[in-house]
Structure formats: C-alpha cells, structure tokens
Amino acid sequence: MKLLGKSVIELKKLLLSKQLKVEELYDYFLNRITKYDKEINSYLSVIVDSSDQVIKNIGNLSGIPVAIKDNFCTQGVRTSAASIVLADFIPPYDSTVVARIKKESGVIIGKTNTDAWAHGSSTETSDFGVTKNPMDYSRVAGGSSGGSAASVASYLSPIAIGSETAGSIRIPAGWCGVVGLKPTYGRISRYGVIAMGSSWDCPGILALNVADVALLLQIIAGRDPYDATSVETPVVNYGNYLNTKKTYTIGIADEYFNDVNEEICGRIDQCIQILKKSGHKIRKVKLIDPKYAVSVYTILQRSEVSSNLGRYDGIRYGSDRSAFGKEAKTRIMLGTYTLSHGYYDAYYKKALKARQLIRNDFEVAFKDVDFIVGPTAPCTALKIGESEKYPFFGEMMDKLCEPASAAGIPAINLPVGLDKKDLPIGLQIMANHFREEDLLNISYQFEKETEFFGIKNQMLKLYPD
Amino acid sequence: MTKTKHLTKSDLIHLMELSKLQLNDSELLVIEKQLNETLDYFENLGDLDTSAISEATYTTSATNVFRDDSIDESRLLDQSTVFKNAKKKKNNFFIVSRII
Numbered sequence: 001m002k003l004l005g006k007s008v009i010e011l012k013k014l015l016l017s018k019q020l021k022v023e024e025l026y027d028y029f030l031n032r033i034t035k036y037d038k039e040i041n042s043y044l045s046v047i048v049d050s051s052d053q054v055i056k057n058i059g060n061l062s063g064i065p066v067a068i069k070d071n072f073c074t075q076g077v078r079t080s081a082a083s084i085v086l087a088d089f090i091p092p093y094d095s096t097v098v099a100r101i102k103k104e105s106g107v108i109i110g111k112t113n114t115d116a117w118a119h120g121s122s123t124e125t126s127d128f129g130v131t132k133n134p135m136d137y138s139r140v141a142g143g144s145s146g147g148s149a150a151s152v153a154s155y156l157s158p159i160a161i162g163s164e165t166a167g168s169i170r171i172p173a174g175w176c177g178v179v180g181l182k183p184t185y186g187r188i189s190r191y192g193v194i195a196m197g198s199s200w201d202c203p204g205i206l207a208l209n210v211a212d213v214a215l216l217l218q219i220i221a222g223r224d225p226y227d228a229t230s231v232e233t234p235v236v237n238y239g240n241y242l243n244t245k246k247t248y249t250i251g252i253a254d255e256y257f258n259d260v261n262e263e264i265c266g267r268i269d270q271c272i273q274i275l276k277k278s279g280h281k282i283r284k285v286k287l288i289d290p291k292y293a294v295s296v297y298t299i300l301q302r303s304e305v306s307s308n309l310g311r312y313d314g315i316r317y318g319s320d321r322s323a324f325g326k327e328a329k330t331r332i333m334l335g336t337y338t339l340s341h342g343y344y345d346a347y348y349k350k351a352l353k354a355r356q357l358i359r360n361d362f363e364v365a366f367k368d369v370d371f372i373v374g375p376t377a378p379c380t381a382l383k384i385g386e387s388e389k390y391p392f393f394g395e396m397m398d399k400l401c402e403p404a405s406a407a408g409i410p411a412i413n414l415p416v417g418l419d420k421k422d423l424p425i426g427l428q429i430m431a432n433h434f435r436e437e438d439l440l441n442i443s444y445q446f447e448k449e450t451e452f453f454g455i456k457n458q459m460l461k462l463y464p465d
Numbered sequence: 466m467t468k469t470k471h472l473t474k475s476d477l478i479h480l481m482e483l484s485k486l487q488l489n490d491s492e493l494l495v496i497e498k499q500l501n502e503t504l505d506y507f508e509n510l511g512d513l514d515t516s517a518i519s520e521a522t523y524t525t526s527a528t529n530v531f532r533d534d535s536i537d538e539s540r541l542l543d544q545s546t547v548f549k550n551a552k553k554k555k556n557n558f559f560i561v562s563r564i565i
Contacts, residue, residue: 186527433525
C-alpha cells in the first residue's frame with residue numbers, strides 16, 4: 001500500500017478499517033527514518049522498540065505515530081532539550097501533552113532536534129548537530145522546532161509536536177513548508193515542558209495539512225490542573241468547525257512587510273488576492289512596528305531564561321553549569337543584567353509596559369478585523385553557518401512572529417509554495433485570543449482553494465519510499 | 466529611555482559570578498560585543514510612550530488558581546525514581562558541594 005504523504009486522518013481510516021496494522025505503520029516510518037534521517041538529523045532519539053506502545057488502536061489517534069520535540073518530558077525516554085547538560089536525563093513522568101497523546105493511543109516515535117534549550121531560530125545551537133532543511137541540505141530547517149518541522153516535511157512522521165516562545169514553530173514550519181500552529185498562550189498545558197520563557201512558552205503542532213492540526217489540537221488543548229496558566233476556556237470541536245465555510249474580515253498591516261524579501265511580499269499579496277476572491281473582506285490596519293516587539297521579547301525572554309536555567313546545578317539530574325553552550329550562557333548573562341538592581345526599571349519594567357502596549361494594539365485591531373495576514377519570516381531558509389554573520393540573527397528572523405507571542409494570541413504558518421531557489425515560503429495568519437477554531441477554518445478554506453501551491457508533492461518527490 | 470552605559474569586562478565578570486557560569490577571556494570578548502549591540506537595539510523602546518500603561522504580567526485574562534491542600538497520589542514518585550538521575554548520591558541523599 002502506498003502511504004507516502006497520507007494525512008493523519010487518512011492513515012487513521014486505514015487503521016480503523018484494518019487495512020493497515022499499527023505495527024506496519026510504525027515500521028513504515030522507522031524505515032523512512034533509517035533511510036533519510038542520517039542526513040537530515042531531525043531526530044535526537046528514535047524509539048525503535050515500540051512493543052510497549054504499539055498494542056492498541058483505540059482512542060482518537062488509533063495508533064498514529066507522533067514525533068515530539070525533545071523539550072517535552074517523556075517518561076523513560078531521554079529528554080535533553082538538545083543540550084549536553086541533560087544528555088542523560090530520563091524523565092520519571094510524561095508532560096501533559098505527551099500523556100494526552102498516549103491516552104488517545106498516539107504512539108511516540110521519537111524525540112526531535114531543537115536549538116539547545118529551544119534557544120534559537122535555526123536549530124544550529126543544538127549540542128547534537130544542526131537539522132538540515134529537507135529541501136536543501138546546505139540550509140537550516142529553522143528553529144527552534146527544526147527537527148519537528150523537518151521530520152514532517154520529509155514524511156519521517158505524519159505529525160509532530162513543537163513549542164514556541166516567539167516563532168519557534170512558525171519559523172521552521174515556514175522554512176520547511178509545513179503547517180505550524182502556535183495556539184493562544186494557556187490553550188495547551190506547559191506541564192513537563194522544559195521551561196524557557198514561562199510567560200511566552202506555548203506547545204503547538206506541525207503537520208502537512210490543517211485538518212490534522214485540528215484533530216491533534218482537540219486532543220492536547222484544554223485546562224490542566226498541573227499548569228495554573230492553562231485556561232478554563234472550553235475546547236471546541238475543531239474538526240467539525242472546519243466544515244462550515246465562514247466569511248471573515250482580514251486585516252493587512254504595512255508594518256509587517258518592512259524589510260521582507262520582494263519575492264515573499266509578492267507571494268503574500270497573491271495569497272491575499274486569493275482570500276479576497278473567496279469572499280473575505282480585506283481591510284488595512286495600523287499596528288505597532290514589530291521591531292519594538294523584538295526588544296520586548298529579547299529583554300523579557302532573557303530575564304525569564306536566566307531565572308529558569310538557574311535550576312540546572314547538576315545535583316538532582318543533568319550535568320553542572322560548565323556544560324552550558326555559548327548561546328545559553330549569553331542569554332543567562334543578559335537576563336541576569338536586565339533583572340539586576342538598578343537596571344530592572346530601565347529594561348524589565350519598560351519591556352513589560354511595552355508588551356502591554358502591543359497587547360492593547362492587537363485588541364483594538366481585532367475589533368475591526370478577524371485576522372491579520374502577512375509573511376511569517378523576512379526571508380526563506382538561510383545557509384548553514386550564515387546566521388553567524390547576523391549578530392542579532394534569531395530575533396530578526398523571528399521579528400514578524402514576536403508581536404503575536406508578546407500578546408499571547410494564536411498564529412499559524414501556512415506553506416504557500418516555493419521561491420525561485422526552490423525554498424518554501426510561509427504565510428502567517430494571526431487571530432484574537434482563543435480564536436483557534438476560526439484560524440483553522442480560514443486556513444482550511446485556503447488549503448482547499450490552493451492546495452498550498454502543490455508544495456507537498458514537490459517536497460515528497462525528493463523522499464520516495 | 467536614557468542611553469544606558471555599555472557593559473565592560475568587569476561588569477561581565479560580575480554577571481558571570483552571579484549566574485554561576487565559567488567563561489574564558491575569548492568567550493567574554495565575544496559576549497561583550499554581542500550584549501552591547503543588543504543593549505543598543507533596546508534603545509528603540511524609548512520611542513514608545515508607556516507613561517500611562519501598566520505592566521503586562523499576563524497575556525490572557527486569567528485569575529488566581531487555587532486547589533485543595535491535599536496529596537495527589539498519582540504524581541508521587543518513589544525514592545529510587547527520584548534519585549535515578551542523580552550522579553552523586555548516598556543513602557537516599559543527594560551529595561552537594563560543601564557550603565559552610
């Protein structure tokens with residue numbers, strides 16, 4: 001049976017109708033990983049012996065393999081966050097996201113590469129080597145959820161879990177050509193996720209299509225008593241919500257097109273025209289320039305990092321602090337400074353106020369429009385090593401993603417074809433707090449209309465069975 | 466925001482000690498350049514008038530969360546599990562560096 005590129009929903013049908021066995025499906029992905037991942041390096045650990053997992057095909061995931069970013073704790077399976085500090089850490093418990101996937105008979109196939117501690121936008125800071133872009137091995141997959149994005153793009157897993165602090169799902173999804181959803185802050189529990197910027201961190205989903213994202217979101221979203229910042233807001237049936245075509249008002253903000261590559265701007269304009277043709281209203285909105293979100297994010301995230309990474313002392317688990325890599329050390333140092341006596345007001349407090357401004361700015365905009373649409377990143381995937389040339393690299397790559405994270409609103413990357421260099425281009429749609437169902441609805445409509453410019457077949461022809 | 470001072474090597478050594486990190490001279494040199502460029506970038510926040518704005522501490526409108534003060538047995542770990550990841554341990558204690 002030809003399985004290449006099949007959606008989670010299609011695979012689920014095959015499993016439920018007994019045309020395909022859970023073990024067969026698992027082996028299919030294991031074989032593909034053996035064949036291709038030596039080069040791509042999307043996985044840090046692969047669970048080769050799945051016998052304790054692959055037993056049942058009940059529940060909403062029916063035995064579907066899921067790849068998990070390596071900063072989510074998995075009971076009995078090494079969780080390193082791609083840092084040698086945690087190179088031998090075996091968590092004694094599952095993160096809530098993983099527990100919920102297992103409860104619905106999802107099978108964890110492996111742990112995916114990331115920038116160390118999820119600090120970065122290219123997966124180059126991983127202590128276990130860079131993840132290569134499946135479209136071009138001389139380029140990065142983006143980050144920090146680069147392993148998750150690359151594994152989905154090359155069909156080494158049908159769906160993956162990633163996490164975002166500001167851009168870490170959307171950037172690699174954009175650069176690898178897959179769908180990547182960062183939900184509202186608090187929509188998905190952070191329990192058992194290795195903390196980076198606690199007021200920003202947000203688990204999310206990477207997949208080849210929108211309906212699969214809706215299916216998995218349904219399973220992992222919702223209040224968790226173990227994460228006090230997870231919210232009570234009811235989880236709707238995201239899958240059902242896709243079936244009714246809704247008409248929306250879409251906002252376009254010029255500020256999100258500054259310093260963006262011309263070819264990308266052209267493609268995004270083309271997408272806006274497609275949305276207009278499908279009956280949505282397009283309206284100009286004015287938003288705070290994303291360059292300010294870069295400062296807000298950098299100050300607050302570094303501060304939270306210096307606090308969160310304070311716990312790594314090598315006593316209860318992991319290695320001592322001498323094992324931290326360059327990026328983590330730099331971030332801890334800056335965060336220690338921005339929180340220190342005498343500079344707290346100038347940096348931390350000022351950034352918190354500016355964050356509130358950004359939040360208010362979106363709130364006003366969402367009174368007039370349902371979504372804001374623009375590019376995900378200012379350019380397509382960079383060459384490996386190229387980031388060294390940009391001192392402020394990650395933050396500038398994440399610039400267009402950071403305002404949504406600052407405001408805690410949901411946003412999605414949709415693949416919109418390839419550029420002249422055959423590299424994926426990403427379209428970003430942002431929505432108001434807890435409007436995931438509408439975000440998925442318009443994304444689904446757009447997918448049906450465009451088939452994402454045929455990107456899936458262009459990618460998968462490079463990865464035959 | 467008023468122009469902030471640049472970090473010097475001695476500032477960085479102080480921060481390094483506060484954060485319990487070890488950096489050699491060449492690492493400090495790289496970090497000095499990088500952090501000062503970053504601090505320069507932060508100056509742009511001075512463009513934003515935040516005088517009438519309160520600080521954002523939370524992005525969604527959640528309130529305090531309470532729970533009963535009771536033990537959740539499903540989350541209890543036995544001692545062997547708790548010590549499993551520790552490199553230095555003795556008689557069910559973690560061994561730490563001498564403090565006093």
